[in-house]
Amino acid sequence: MRFIPIAAAGAAGVLGLAACAYNEDLGRSQFLLVNDAALAQSAQQAWAQTLATSKVSNDRAAQARVQRVAARLVEAAGLGDRSWEYVVFEDPQANAFVLPGGKIGVNTGMLSVVENDDQLAAVIGHELAHSVANHAGERYSQTAATQLALGIGQSALGGRVGAETAKQISAFGGVGAQLGVLLPFSRRHELEADRLGVDFMARAGYRPAEAVKLWRNMQAASTGGRPPQLLSTHPSEATRIAELERYIAGMPARPR
Template structure:
């Protein structure tokens, strides 16, 4: 049993050594055992499923607005050479998401919340930032490596494997996966501000947007157990970053 656990840990160590890559945009190393192209099939399937199961808005002006602002952002991010698809989903919850294959979804709730194109550019810049930063591939790689270790723990624990797996899973989630996700969100915030400023939008509106989001939020999850930074942490980080750049 100990040999199984040792093998699992050794396997992850080998993956870590072989999967380390430097991301110049982020200025740090990333653990990547898959690349974005390997996630394209899943991304396309997820996008098709979202379009099939969720209602999309036919508001021509609203859809054109998203595409117009989105085009300026992806050009500023250096990704204008690929095809991007956008969809406006009918949902009152303010939200947006991105898939590494170049798909961006925005809800009608978000579009009604933002007060100007600068704030919409903040959201789209954040989503494009995830793509540039290769966060999807990094998160997938981290999750896969964590699963290998937890599988080894369960094998080594015998009759107690199920309990050990549950406890280990919670520990891994709170200690590794969720904090890492929060770091991704803050990185995407910074990249998004870079892109919206480069595209001619006002960086200060990024802070204004997150203040709006904080005001409309009904409840909150403690930051230590959330995949996103708290609103206060996010706003403070953005204010500091924008000030360091001398932007307004």
């Protein structure tokens, strides 16, 4: 039973860091248990692992294209104050991902789905949006809080579970955080990233309507085979296309 006070103290410590931070880009508050630095450190490990275990494309033109489009979006979105790294991976899966700390990966399979730079900008804008919106931190915090709540509930039942809880809490800074940064985003996060992503596109002078075409292409690419990973963890294509069309229709017209 002596583990219970340790678990409880640990829990209080972790929860003491909890904050509801207002995110201006999203226009809503977020529940955050983890700061950017801690998350970026875990993400750095995950990124190093990805670079070590995946094949980086040696297609220089593809790497340069992603760099160019991403840099233009980053500049337009006012995100040039932090460092970003963009890498094209040799992988037929039509997918892209972002990790906290400014790491963006785009698969060659995704590059074969996009028809133009505007659509590539839609992909990268979406990933940038996840980052700006701190979705990974929010996802991690929600998961950690749930695990913590479950652990505390169990620890009241016996000392052995209490020890387990203590271990779980100490793992939050390491493996837990790594899992946190790699968890798929929720439906709400996906739709938020879609909207913020097209804002970035528009600011950079890309055509937001191409985002809708991109998702239609993804939808087409997914019929007949396994759905692309990006879609399987994402809201239904029909939902996101409809939401995106509605949002773009409401956007102020921009001189081009």
